[in-house]
Amino acid sequence: MTTIKTTLMGLAAGLLLSIAPAAAAEQAAAGHEEHYQIPRLKWTWGGIFGYFDQQQLRRGFKVYKEVCSNCHNLGLLSYRNLGEPGGPGFSPEEVKAIAAEVQVFEGFDEQGNIAMRAGRPADNFVWKFKNAKEAAAAFGGAVPPDLSLITRARGIEREFHWYEYPLVMAKDLATQYQEQGADYLHALLLGYVDLPAGRKIADGLNYNRVFPGNQLAMPQPLSDGQVEYGDGTPNTLDQEAKDVTAFLGWAAEPHLAERKKMGVWVIVYLAVLAGLLLLSKKVLWRNIEH
C-alpha cells in the first residue's frame, strides 16, 4: 500500500497517527483523482446521549424544502413524521399545512381519469417528478437519488496501513462513530472548489473534491446566504450544509434519540445483572478448587 497518505482523520487529538484536517487537502500525484480527507465533525446526534436539535432540524427542513426538494425526494418519510417526537417538532396544524401543499394520487374518478387530492399528514413525501423517467429527462439522464437514507447509504473511504486497523477499529468502537454519512454529505456540499490546474472534467459535470471520481452531475446546490432562516442563525454555506445534513440524518433514522436513550437503561441494567451473576458465581464457587 504505497498510495496511502494518512488515516484517523479528525479522531481524538493527541494521537500520534492523526494529522490536522488542513494538511490533508493535498493531492495525489500528477493530476489524478484528488484525495480529500473528509473532516470528522461533531454532530449533536453522535455519542452516547446523542439527540437531534429541534431548531437545527427546522432550519434543515427549510433548506431541504427550498433547495433539495426541487430535484430530490424523501420517499420513505411521511409528513406526519415532521410532528413526531425526536424530530423537527412541527405542530399538527403546521404538518397539515405542509402536507396540503402537494397533490397526491387518489385513484381514478368515474370517467377513469387520474384523480388527485391535497396531501395529508399520513401521506409519504411526494416527489416533484411523476417518476424517475421524467426526472431523468429533466436532468440529461441522471436521476437525483432519493435522500431518505442518504446519510446511512454513504460512508467515507478511510485509508490506513493494515497494521493500523485494530487501532482504527478500537477508536471507532470507543467513540461510537456512526456519522460517516453525515460527514461525507456535509463535505460534499462544501466540496465544490475550483478545478485544479491540469484537471479536465466532462461537459455538464461539476468538479467536487469529495465525490468519488470528482465529477458530479449535481451543480453546487447551496451557497452563502441562499436560504433565509429568519431566526438570526447566520446563513453561511457551512451552516446551511450542517443544518440540511442534520435534517437528512434525522430523516434516515427518526428513532435515533429514542434508541440511544433506551440503550443507556439497557446497559445499566445489564451491568448490574452481570455484577449480580458474577457475585453468585463467586459465592457458589468459593470453596472449590478449579
Added chain:
Amino acid sequence: MSNESIASVTHEPGSFEHTYQPKTAFTRWLDARLPVIRFAAHFMAMPTPRNIKYVWAFGAILAYFLVVQLYSGIILAMHYAPNSAIAFDSIEKLMRDTSYGWLMRYTHVVGASLFFFAVYIHMFRGMYYGSYKSPREVLWMIGVAIFLCMMATAFMGYSLVWGQMSFWAVTVITNLFSSFDSIYPGLGTAIVQWIWGGFSVDNPTLNRLFSLHYMVPFVLVALVALHVWALHVVGSNNPTGIEVRDVKKETLPFHPYFTTKDMFAIAAIAILFAYIVFWMPNYLGDVVNYEPANPLKTPPHIVPEWYFLPFYAILRAIPSKLGGVIAMFGAIVVLFFIPWLDTSRVRSCRYRPIFKWLFWVFVFDALALGYIGSQPAEGSWVFWGQVFTVYYFVHFLVLMPLVGLIETPSPMPESIEDDVKRKAKSTQPQAVPAE
C-alpha cells in the same frame, strides 16, 4: 430445580450422580409416563471438568445467540414482504413505523455478527485445546456442519434486505456455480438458472431465499441438539486435554456451577451486544446496502459481511474460476478431517511447544485473510492473498500431521486433579481445601 436440590449438590461437590425422586403425586404419575423431569435433572447434572475456563462459555453464548436470532427473526418475518418490489421498503417501514421495529431489526442484524464472533472463538478454542480429537470427532464434525448452516443462513438473510450489496452478493455467489461450465459445457448455466428461477436474480430468487432463510435454522437447531447430545456422551474437554479419571474429584455438575458461570458470561457478552445495537448498529454492515437493489448498476467494491471475508479472500486468491470455488469450499471441508489430520498424542496445545505457536500463526493467517478479503483485489493484495491461502491449507494438510509426529510434548500433569492442585498451590497458598 428446587432450592433443595441446589443445596444438596452445592454442599457435596462431586457426589452428584443425580437420582431423581418424584415428590408429588403428579410428578410420580408423570415420571411413569414421560420421565421428562428425570431426563432434565440427569441432563443438567452432567459432570463437567472443574478446570475449564471462561472460553468454554462460548458454547452457552452461542445457544443464547441462537435463541435471540430465532425470536427476532420470527418477528421480522411478521413484517417483511418477500417481494422484490417492496422488500427493501418493507424493512424501512418496520424500522420507522412498527413499535420497536428498529430494535427488532438491529438486534437481528447485530446478533448475526456476534453469533459468528462467538462461533469463531468457540472453534479456535476447540482447535487450541484439541477438542476435535478422539473421542470427540463426531462432536466436532457436527459443529462444522452447524457452522456451514450458519453461513448459509446468514448469507440468505443478508440477501433479503434487497439492497445493492444484497443483490450483487447473491448475483456473484450464485454465479459461482456457473464455473461448472468448465466441467461440462452448459451444466453451470443450467444450475444457475435453476437457482435463480429465471435468467437473472429476481423476485423468484428472493422468494426461495426467504423460504430457505426461515427453514435452514430448523436444521441448525436439530444439529445443535445432536451436538449437545454428543457432548453429553463424550463430556467436555478441558484445558489440560486429559480425560476425567475421577468424576467426584475432577468434575462438578453442570448445574448450578456452570449454568451460573455461563449466565455471567452471557450477561457480559450481552453488554457488548447492547452497546453495538444501541449506538453503532450499522457499524458492521456496508453502507451500500442502504441503497435499494439496482440490477443495472454494480457497486464499485463488492464485499461480503466481515465474517465471510477470510473465505472470500480464498475464493479470489485462485486465478481459476472453478479453482477458487473448490478452494473456498475446501477451506471448510478440510475442517471435517482435522480429527484425523492431527497425529499428536496430546490434545491440548498447552503441552505442545511447537504446535502452540503454529496455532497462533494460523489465527494470524485467518485474520490476515479477513483483512485481505476486505481490500480490492488488486496490487500486492492478490499476492498476499495467495500466500495466506496456501498457508491456510499447509497448516491443516502439512503442519498438523507432521508436527504431531516430530514434536515432543512438554511435561504434563498426571490428571485434572493434579493440575487443579498444582494451580491452587501456586496461586493461592492459603486456599481452604474444598472437601
Added chain:
Amino acid sequence: MATTIDDDQQGGINRRDFIYIGTAAFAAIGGAAAMWPLIDQWNPDASTLSLASIEVDLAPIQPGQAITVLWRGKPIFIRNRMPEEVEKAKAVDVKELKDPDAEVIGTANLPATDANRTKPGKEKWLVMIGICTHLGCIPKGQSAGDEKGPYGGWFCPCHGSAYDTSGRIRMGPAPRNMEIPPYRFVEDTKIKIG
C-alpha cells in the same frame, strides 16, 4: 439425600440464598421487560394509526344521496336524509324498538332517539358504521336502486335484517342498531371521523 446443612443455613434464608434469589429476580424483571417490545410490535403501527381519523367533505352529497367511505377498514355510511326521512325517524317511539340503545360508540344507555344518533342542528346527516350487527354483512340501501327494506332505511340481504332511516334494527335476526362512529363537524359541511 439433602442431609447436610450448611453452618449458616439455620435461620431461614441465608446470605447466599439471598444473592441467588435476588439475582434470579433481577434477571426475571429484565426478561419480562424484554418481552414488551415483542408484544408491542403487533400493535397497529404508526402509519396505520395516522389513518385512524379521516376527514370527509359532505358538500357534494345531494339530499337523498348517500356515500360510503372507508374508515379503519370499515365502511362508513353517510346519508344526506330527506326531511321526510328525518321526520319518520323522529316519530318512532323508542319503547317499541328491538334495541333501545343509541349505539353511539363511547356512550352507554343513551336512548335510541334519532336526535341521539345525529348531531344537533345537523339532523339530516346520518353517519354510521355500515355493518349489519347480525353477522357482519354490509346492508344494501346506499345506492339509489338498492332495496331499502320495509322501513325505508337499509336491508341486509344475508339474513333479512331491516333497518329504518336512522339505521336502527326493526326486523330480522340482527340484535342491535348499526353503530355510530365517533365524529364531529370541523366545518359546516366537513366531518372528522375518529
